[in-house]
Amino acid sequence: MFQPVVDMVEGRILALECLARWTSPALGSVSPAIFIPTAERTGLITPITLVMLDKALAAMRAWPPSIRLSFNLSSNDITSQVAVLRIVALLTTSGVSPSRVIFELTETALLHDFGTARANIALIKATGAQIALDDFGTGYSSLSHIQNLPLNKLKIDRRFVVDIETNETSRMIVRSLVALCHGIGVDCIVEGVETEGQARALGSLGCSAVQGYLYARPVAVEGIPGLLDRFA
Ligand code: G
Ligand code: G
Ligand code: NA
Numbered sequence: 758m759f760q761p762v763v764d765m766v767e768g769r770i771l772a773l774e775c776l777a778r779w780t781s782p783a784l785g786s787v788s789p790a791i792f793i794p795t796a797e798r799t800g801l802i803t804p805i806t807l808v809m810l811d812k813a814l815a816a817m818r819a820w821p822p823s824i825r826l827s828f829n830l831s832s833n834d835i836t837s838q839v840a841v842l843r844i845v846a847l848l849t850t851s852g853v854s855p856s857r858v859i860f861e862l863t864e865t866a867l868l869h870d871f872g873t874a875r876a877n878i879a880l881i882k883a884t885g886a887q888i889a890l891d892d893f894g895t896g897y898s899s900l901s902h903i904q905n906l907p908l909n910k911l912k913i914d915r916r917f918v919v920d921i922e923t924n925e926t927s928r929m930i931v932r933s934l935v936a937l938c939h940g941i942g943v944d945c946i947v948e949g950v951e952t953e954g955q956a957r958a959l960g961s962l963g964c965s966a967v968q969g970y971l972y973a974r975p976v977a978v979e980g981i982p983g984l985l986d987r988f989a
């Protein structure tokens with residue numbers, strides 16, 4: 758599935774984030790919160806990553822060139838040089854410009870082996886692709902990651918959006934992260950925007966790049982033309 762990241766000021770799609778979904782013949786629809794960790798434990802995540810990336814890069818050929826692909830990598834992917842070299846090979850042979858691709862990493866993904874992850878991030882960035890730090894503010898959020906990684910984007914976790922209209926602490930956290938991103942030249946994206954009230958509050962804090970059910974739920978490949986029409 759694909760869910761847009763939108764510029765809420767300009768009302769246009771900046772990127773489509775690829776999200777894994779699995780319908781099992783035996784179990785029906787299984788949440789990625791279940792099958793992604795299972796695939797990570799069993800060594801199946803990298804084959805899944807590679808199949809999904811191949812499909813997503815193929816789907817991108819039908820998108821306007823201004824729309825990027827945002828793609829989640831798991832800890833196992835980013836800490837394996839073999840996996841990253843395969844990712845780079847797909848990127849450089851896909852026929853789409855690697856500069857249109859953003860790889861989303863979480864901080865937990867970096868913790869296991871930061872040195873290897875950093876070297877692999879350099880391999881990915883050498884293709885022209887971009888790096889986003891996902892779910893910032895959850896888990897092991899560390900300013901040293903912002904200091905020590907060549908980030909292009911920071912995605913602020915939805916936990917700060919839920920109560921942004923009523924909780925001054927959430928507002929100040931978002932305001933500070935927006936200022937930090939602005940100061941260091943990193944694009945800031947706020948996740949989980951569900952209501953007009955939240956969007957207004959975020960707008961007043963200087964946020965424009967957002968993602969959430971207010972703008973669009975994840976859609977299947979077949980739904981992308983309709984989505985593009987809606988934002989045209
Ligand atoms: O799509 P949803 O919010 O249900 O995803 C649940 C979790 O699974 C999120 O943390 C999301 O980042 C993760 N996830 C979804 N798709 C992928 C994927 O293709 N690869 C990896 N590694 N994680 C994914
Ligand atoms: O970990 P990551 O940020 O990649 O997870 C993205 C997940 O968040 C997707 O599975 C998507 O379904 C979910 N999501 C996207 N927008 C919203 C939203 O507005 N509210 C909530 N609760 N979840 C969202
Ligand atoms: Na993500």
Ligand code: MN
Pocket residue numbers: 891892912914948
């Ligand atoms: Mn996220």
